[in-house]
Structure formats: structure tokens, C-alpha cells
Amino acid sequence: MAVTMNALKLNGRPPSLLYHRPRLIIVRAFSALLSPPSKAVVYDQQGPPDAVTRVVELPPVEMKENDVCVRMLAAPINPSDINRIEGVYPVRPPVPAVGGYEGVGEVYSLGSAVKDLSLGDWVIPSPPSSGTWQTYVVKEQSVWHKVNKDSPVEYAATVTVNPLSALRMLEDFTTLNSGDSIVQNGATSIVGQCIIQLAKYRGIHSINIIRDRAGSDEAKEMLKQLGADEVFTEGQLEVKNVKGLLTNVPEPALGFNCVGGNFATLILKFLRQGGTMVTYGGMSKKPVTVSASSFIFKDLSLRGFWLQKWLTSDKAKECRHMIDYLLRLAKEGKLKYEMELVPFDNFHVALDKALGKLGSHPKQVLTF
Numbered sequence: 001m002a003v004t005m006n007a008l009k010l011n012g013r014p015p016s017l018l019y020h021r022p023r024l025i026i027v028r029a030f031s032a033l034l035s036p037p038s039k040a041v042v043y044d045q046q047g048p049p050d051a052v053t054r055v056v057e058l059p060p061v062e063m064k065e066n067d068v069c070v071r072m073l074a075a076p077i078n079p080s081d082i083n084r085i086e087g088v089y090p091v092r093p094p095v096p097a098v099g100g101y102e103g104v105g106e107v108y109s110l111g112s113a114v115k116d117l118s119l120g121d122w123v124i125p126s127p128p129s130s131g132t133w134q135t136y137v138v139k140e141q142s143v144w145h146k147v148n149k150d151s152p153v154e155y156a157a158t159v160t161v162n163p164l165s166a167l168r169m170l171e172d173f174t175t176l177n178s179g180d181s182i183v184q185n186g187a188t189s190i191v192g193q194c195i196i197q198l199a200k201y202r203g204i205h206s207i208n209i210i211r212d213r214a215g216s217d218e219a220k221e222m223l224k225q226l227g228a229d230e231v232f233t234e235g236q237l238e239v240k241n242v243k244g245l246l247t248n249v250p251e252p253a254l255g256f257n258c259v260g261g262n263f264a265t266l267i268l269k270f271l272r273q274g275g276t277m278v279t280y281g282g283m284s285k286k287p288v289t290v291s292a293s294s295f296i297f298k299d300l301s302l303r304g305f306w307l308q309k310w311l312t313s314d315k316a317k318e319c320r321h322m323i324d325y326l327l328r329l330a331k332e333g334k335l336k337y338e339m340e341l342v343p344f345d346n347f348h349v350a351l352d353k354a355l356g357k358l359g360s361h362p363k364q365v366l367t368f
Ligand SMILES: NC(=O)c1ccc[n+]([C@@H]2O[C@H](COP(=O)([O-])OP(=O)(O)OC[C@H]3O[C@@H](n4cnc5c(N)ncnc54)[C@H](OP(=O)(O)O)[C@@H]3O)[C@@H](O)[C@H]2O)c1
Pocket: 078, 079, 080, 161, 162, 165, 186, 187, 188, 189, 190, 191, 192, 210, 211, 213, 258, 259, 279, 280, 281, 282, 283, 284, 285, 305, 306, 307, 308, 356, 359, 360, 361, 363
């Protein structure tokens, strides 16, 4: 049975693509359980994602007894996926690789030793792991976390990387009590939208900074609907005393920096004496600069957050509880964020939107 050789000839892909999936090229017996061929976004080298990614059909994978084959339903394009492909992320899969890091799918077939999952179950890789931008994913059973099938599919696909980061960052740096406030930039990001809502449930006010762009008035309104107390564009904060703009919101002790550059400086201006700024993203690709006076007169602290590091510190079980909690909130309509669902066949249009080449767009979520 020459499935893989035929597939290789049919697809005309370089043989090197197969080398990182060694199980693909050995078809031992007719009784072996094989996954279906998988349509996948692959990259053979690091570089600009729109230049190095292509959609190919990968041949079937021979499944081991503990493997689960999942038919993907939805997976987002996150900034960290782009960073992995560009090669700027410190931890990335060896190339050639399939893109994507989180997503949701339904169980399509099971290895003979799999006990806790059934055909049709909805599962997410938890902790998340590489290779979700493809129609069929085969991974060992312990990778998969079963989620309720009544979860909205786009939230199940996106719950881990961004909402979980928002939840952790509200917990891990400063004790926040009802009535306190936080300040953040990049408030229109999924992380930002989740911070607003998760803070609000605890009675914590949010001061939000967004960029000046077409549609910023609508973006402000959207964030206020989610529970934001204050929303400013960068341009509105070109004043001597930014705190003078606050009405009925106390000075924040904690700030979240998604963007860098001047957006980070604005957070420092809002923070109260002894406050902390946590940097978790670098969307502007500009460095964080801090005045000497921020340290000398305000004694501010600068910290960083990286979900991937947190997940490797023996947190897998805790992570799954938090995911279930966040999905319950999403199902109840208490956690919302903007997404655009895009058929997988339009991957490269979705990628261009995620790269910002077509202006500002909501989170792109591929549907399979
Ligand atoms: N450290 C961690 O563990 C961790 C975990 C999760 C996410 N992150 C990081 O968090 C950030 C947000 O991720 P996300 O998935 O929530 O974002 P997202 O939903 O994809 O939204 C992108 C955000 O970036 C803003 N943006 C894009 N280009 C920009 C630029 N040149 N200057 C200023 N703002 C710009 C967008 O603003 P507009 O609305 O104006 O377009 C939007 O707010 C990313 O940097 C991501 O890597 C880090």
C-alpha cells in the first residue's frame, strides 16, 4: 500500500516536509489505524508569514494506541503564531512545521488504548501546542482536554492563549480589591477585552488606552459596552496631567502593557506611587522606555508575563479548571470579545488581516 508515496507524488511537496512526521512515511499493515490526509498551513523556514506559509495536503498519519485524531473545527491566528513563524519567538517548533497553537476540534478516531474520550467529543490541546492550522490533528490522548459541546465554538477555539493570560495577570502581580483600578493599553486586543470584563466582575475599574485609527469611536463604545470605565485614544492623552482626565476612578496600582513605545509611557504616567507595570506584548515593536523620575519619585516596578512559562510550571491541571471557568462565562454571555470567522480556504486573506496589512480587523478565527 503506497499511500504516502502516492500522496508525495500527487502533492508534489519536497520530501523534506515529511521528515518531521516520520510516522507518515511508514505504512506497516492494512490493519494500522490511519488518520485522513490533512490540509495544513505549513512553513519550511522562518520568515514573513505571508511569504513562507502555504496550504498543502499532508498524507495520513499512522496512529499509535494512545493517539487521538481530531477533526479541527476552529483555530485562531494569534500574534504569537505570527511571531513563531517569523522566528522571533524564543520557543518554536522545528521547521518544517504546521502553524497554529490553539483551537478546538471533534474526536474523529481513537487509538485502541484511549479510555477517557469518545468519538464526537469536543477537545482542545491543553496546554496548547503547535500544529492547529490543519484539518486533522493527531496527538497523544493526554494532550486533549474535553470541553462542553455547548460552548460557542469560536470561544472554545480561543479560550486558552488570551483569556487565560488575562485571568492570570489579574491574579499574579498585585492584590486587587473591589474598588481598585487597573490601566492598560492595547485595550481592543482579546487580552484587553477580557481584562476589562474579568476586572469588572470583581468590582475593579479599568482605564483603557487605544490607538488613534479609523473606527476608534466605535472601538471606544464597544469597550464601554464591555464594562470599561474610561477609554482614551493615545492622542487624547497628550496633556500634561493625564490623571486629571479621570472621573471617579482611583489611581491604578497595576498596569498592563500590550504595545510598548509611547503607549507604555502613558501607563507609567497613570500608575500611582509604587505601582507595577506588567509587559506581556509588544504590538508596536517599539521598546519600553522609562524615565528616571518614574523610578526615583514613583518607585514603579516593571514586570513581565509569559503564559507559556506559567504553563510549564506544573499548571496543566489548574489551567484546565480555569479554561472550563472561562468557557462557562462565555456560554453565559459574561465574557465576550470580537472575532471574525473565516473559512480555512481563505487562510491567506485572514493572515493578511491578522498581519494588519488590511487595516484593523477583529481576531481572525479559521473555521474548518
Ligand atoms: N505574554 C503572553 O503570555 C501573552 C499571552 C497572550 C497574548 N500575548 C500578546 O498580547 C498581545 C495581544 O494579543 P491578542 O491576541 O489579544 O491581540 P489581538 O486580539 O490580535 O489584537 C491585536 C491588538 O494589537 C493592536 N495593534 C496592532 N498593531 C498595532 C500597532 N502597530 N501599534 C499599536 N497597537 C497595535 C490592535 O489594535 P487595533 O484594535 O487598534 O487594531 C489590537 O488591540 C500580543 O502582543 C500577544 O503576543 C502575550
